[in-house]
Amino acid sequence: MTLISASNAAEPLNHAARAPAAAQRWPARGVHSILPGLLLTSLVAGTSFAIRMLPGMTTFSPLILSMVIGIAYHNIVGTAAWAKRGVTFGLRRLLRLAIILLGLQLTASQVIEIGGRGLGIIAASVLATFAFTIWTGKWLGVAPKLAQLIAAGTSICGASAVIATNTVTNADDEDVAYSVACVTVFGSVAMFSYPLLRGLVHLDPQSFGLWAGASIHEIAQVVAVAFQDGQKAGEFGTIAKLSRVMLLAPMVIAIGFMAARGTKRRTPEAGKPSALPPLPWFVLGFVAMVGINSLVAIPPDARAWIVAATTFLLSVALAAMGLETDIGKLASRGLRPALLGAFAFLFIAAFSLTLIKLTG
Template sequence: MPAPANVHADRPDRPAHFARHIRAVAPGLLLTGTIAAAATALHGLPGAADLSPMLLAIVIGIAGHNLVGTPAWAVPGVKVSLRRVLRFAIILLGLQLTTAQLIEVGGEGLAIIAATLLATFSFTVWLGRRLGVDRKLAELIAAGTSICGASAIIATNTVTRADDEDVAYGIACVTVFGSAAMIALPLLAGPLGLDARTFGLWTGASIHEIAQVVAASFQAGHDAGEFGTIAKLSRVAMLAPLVIGLGLLARARLRHAPGSAGHAAPPMPWFVLGFLAMIGVNHVVAIPSGVKSQIVALTTFLLAMALAAMGLETDLRKLAARGLRPALLGLAAALFVASFSLTLIKLTGWHG
């Protein structure tokens, strides 16, 4: 008996859908790639060697977005660069690390990271109440500052249920103040007498976004960059329990409210697992130095693409759209996380 005519009718559409997706994201990917290439070229100029391509890429992106505007045709590819390209680059970073280096963070280093996270989140929510900032917006800024920037805000909003304007404001806050920290902290490493690993721990425990940590920590050398990345990813791994805890609190608040039974499961930052898997691969497989150097160059370029995308989505005017108090909260939280983590590092005498 012949099969019905429509059994496989959807299959021819799949290649067409994929082709449409590629056409949609290609212009934005080309734009972020061009900015990354320009940043790489600028990095090679005299006097710019101390500025990483990643830092230069986000500066170019921010300038382009706020002076000219990000064209609509580039938006889909910019979003892919900011999310998928960034996470793939972080996974590749794992090939530059070994399990022995992970152990170097140690229990004391992890305790500093965890204490900083909890103190920053609590301080930000408390100060938000004192400043009269809406609780949901304060929680988003707290999560973005204490854990991992925009991705933490998006994950936290699965249980906070803030509106789109709050999410946009929170992302603008952590991007701008995280970018400021990315520029400021490397300038303070020398005056504060921080060695490479201590500076790496400080950046990993205090700067908002993963890409910002990478850009800042590598300013102090390869060892600082590797350690900053490890510290930051250890911090990212704490996102899931925090979101679960916020979900439990949200459920308790809405227990007697009608229609409040639904509860979204917190997402798992899957790229952290990929990062750890690549560390395991690097521990087991001896990668030739020539191949590894190419991987390092590719990883840096992909991170520059991601930071270019971050700049192209950073609208400085959003900080003024909801008044000054949430912006002050974001600034205070950024100053708190940097000073609190540095104080713990100094008090414990941590050196890695």
């Protein structure tokens, strides 16, 4: 769930515009100007992989560990001006490349294997959860952009969906970090609670896998849960989750159009061009990779390297996010967004389970 790599047309994100003046005066020297920041973000990502190898840490995603380490570094040591350009590059360009590569983890035949019933349940759960979260966010008084990020992360694929959606919402870094924290916490709750609920919900292995894939936030969390009910449940849950990831592309495009329309309506003076969000070309690259993966047989060894590279690039992007996140601003969001994340998690779990029961 992972540029210009996708697009030369993408506008700079808000965090780049908010960089300190010292960072903006940093002379443009091509690749040499981004290397220090890239080395820093790569070091943070590498540290997260090393920590994950420690006993008891395998349940934590390297993406989340990267963000946590990045936040700690930024708020204790401080991200130096010389690293800003590379950090911004990692968050913008490498993120888009990773999302494109995510397409190589899904094929059309896998989607077909889910069947019409399964795809219908997944699509309905995604759309209903997104709409419910946006509506509940308004009711709770959560900022619209923050609510959109939580909605995308809960309904699609966790942290990957949050940072992909932010390419068109352009929310504050703290909003993104808060959203990632929400989907991580409640995805972890699902990871530990779903296996305990197997006996209560009375689902066969295939249906249990479908429920996990249709409602749990991160791919790694789905795998951890579904395989506890056997090989069949694990495989079906993984495919269901990857099929759900496929909906990332149309959702990001749809949110981009929604943001563009909202920007046009808020333009204060007629005749002045509005700052529209960038067209997310990288999601088209994601779809193209799904097509290539469906037509070309990628050797298992090469596929393993692609999956590892995608995870590392996403970890670098989240390390960059952490290196620009201020804890003070994060705390100022309050508890309402966390409550929204809890409601969204409970909704997608109950809604998808209800559909599975009704159609089973």
